[in-house]
Amino acid sequence: MDATTIESEAMKLTDEERAHLAxxxxxxxxxxxxxxxxxxxxEADDRMEAFHKGQLTSExxxxxxxxxxxxxxxxxxxxxxxxxx
Numbered sequence: 001m002d003a004t005t006i007e008s009e010a011m012k013l014t015d016e017e018r019a020h021l022a023x024x025x026x027x028x029x030x031x032x033x034x035x036x037x038x039x040x041x042x043e044a045d046d047r048m049e050a051f052h053k054g055q056l057t058s059e060x061x062x063x064x065x066x067x068x069x070x071x072x073x074x075x076x077x078x079x080x081x082x083x084x085x
Contacts, residue, residue, distance in 0.1 A: 010021060050056040
């Protein structure tokens with residue numbers, strides 16, 4: 001069975017079944033080195049501390065999605081312009 005068939009069949013599962021499958025698949029991947037995990041925890045802690053001190057701003061989820069959408073559209077226009085050159 002190929003990956004496309006497996007994906008198609010997996011999409012027929014319930015949300016709970018897909019979540020369980022996704023969890024199992026993710027846990028089967030190569031483990032993240034411990035030093036990398038620790039580095040990400042330190043980064044997250046540093047960012048949270050900076051946020052609480054007012055040194056870091058934040059945006060709401062909808063703002064982030066809107067900005068990403070605008071950025072993606074802008075990139076699409078750039079790619080289209082380059083293809084015409």
